[in-house]
Amino acid sequence: MSKRTQIVCIHEGKKGASIDPVFVNAFLKAYDPEWIRPWGTSKIRLVPKGGKTELQADFPKELKNVLRAGADTTLIVFADIDDKLKTGDELKELYWRTAQENGISREEFDKVVFIFSKDRIENWIQFLQTGQTDENKEGPRVNNNSEVRNAAQKLAEMCLSGNPTVSLPPSLHWSCNNWHQLINRMKNN
Numbered sequence: 001m002s003k004r005t006q007i008v009c010i011h012e013g014k015k016g017a018s019i020d021p022v023f024v025n026a027f028l029k030a031y032d033p034e035w036i037r038p039w040g041t042s043k044i045r046l047v048p049k050g051g052k053t054e055l056q057a058d059f060p061k062e063l064k065n066v067l068r069a070g071a072d073t074t075l076i077v078f079a080d081i082d083d084k085l086k087t088g089d090e091l092k093e094l095y096w097r098t099a100q101e102n103g104i105s106r107e108e109f110d111k112v113v114f115i116f117s118k119d120r121i122e123n124w125i126q127f128l129q130t131g132q133t134d135e136n137k138e139g140p141r142v143n144n145n146s147e148v149r150n151a152a153q154k155l156a157e158m159c160l161s162g163n164p165t166v167s168l169p170p171s172l173h174w175s176c177n178n179w180h181q182l183i184n185r186m187k188n189n
Helices: 020-031 052-069 088-101 122-130 145-161 170-188
Strands: 006-011 044-048 073-081 113-118
Touching: 006 020, 006 052, 020 044, 020 073, 020 145, 052 073, 052 088, 073 088, 088 113, 088 170, 113 122, 113 170, 122 145, 122 170, 145 170
Parallel strands: 006 044, 006 073, 073 113
Antiparallel strands: none
16 A cells, blocks of 8 residues: 545535535545545545636646645545536546646646536435436435435445446546546555
């Protein structure tokens, strides 16, 4: 196992007004990888960024902060794929362009973990609760944090059990592949 890492997660939404950080925190607590180094009472530092525009604009600065902190820190970008884009790869390409404009190398960029849900994370929650969702339609709003935590814990259990991810919604499958790349990197360092 490699040395342990701290996680910095930048996400859309104002502090206390988004379910994204609830989902991320619950997932990481349930998954509890040995290579995440806890500090204080938290395993992760969540940094709210308001909307998509602010998140993408602040991404280079946040990545540079993480890079300055050293190899023991990993940046996760948690965002929504809006209606204008179809896949996580398209949104990731927009982040790559912003990174290039700010002097970030491909090697540095490739260390970032991108977790992108289609439209909103509610589709993932709907899938994790019912086993089905249509990412072409916005999932039903979720305002109950316990529902969010339960869904995130279920996803962590699926990851830990090694269950196949073939039936996952496309954006969740794409994001899980990015998460697995982080796992492999941490195991092989």
